Amino acid sequence: MDGYDAFSAGVEPGGLRNRNEIKVLIAFLLKNTERGLSRRQLMEVIQREGLANYFEASQALESLIEGGSVEVDKSDDDELLSLTKAGKTAANIEDELPRAVRDKALATAEELLKQERRMKETPVEIIPLENGCNVKFTFNDLMTLTLYVADMEQAQSVRDKILADPESLYSAVIEQLM
Known part of the structure; x- marks a missing residue:
């Protein structure tokens, strides 16, 4: 696919600057x-890696929906997107x-x-306190752990580390106790 016809703001080097390529990426x-x-x-994936401009990706998705290549399942809380038969044909040119x-x-x-x-399976709750925060972590009804940290920034860091690998944290705690 030749030529750049899309905005490039927020696009990392190697990202897509062609509207048709953005549609193929979505498919x-x-x-x-x-x-x-x-x-x-979908937009978070594209933006997290700077694969395409947000507005171009949004416009490409709308074009795919209006053109009948993508359908929106509104029965899900988050409106799940899926390819129609026509969209699956477009996805076959992914080698482009x-x-x-x-x-x-x-x-x-x-x-x-x-x-x-x-995040759904392993709830981690940050509870603000007068002088700091508690971070409460529940692992599969097997363990509930509450940690005190000094501030919200530390609480968010602890939450992110717990969510990165909750199984390892559970295993490490059990190993220390046995």
Whole structure:
């Protein structure tokens, strides 16, 4: 696909600057994720890695929806996007995208979905206190742990580390106690 016809603000080197390539990227992501993506998740994947300009990606998605290549399932709280038969045909030209873009997009989507699944399965609550915060973590009804930290910044850091690998934290605590 020749020529740049899309805005490049926020696009990292190697990212997409062609509107048709952005549409192919969207179709590629929807085709290759386990259960599809919501609009929010799709835009987050594209923005997190600077794969395309936000406004161009939003416009490309709307164009795919209006053209009948993508459908929106409103039964889900997050409006899950999926490819129609026509969209699956468009996804078949994914080889037009640079391999690095495809790999980066798919890895980012998988990481985002894994992170969101962990957040649902492993609730971590930050409870503001007068002098600091408590971070409360529950792991599969097996363990509840509350940690005191000095401020909100530390609480968010602890939450992020817990969510990065909750199984390891649980294993380490059990190992120390046994």
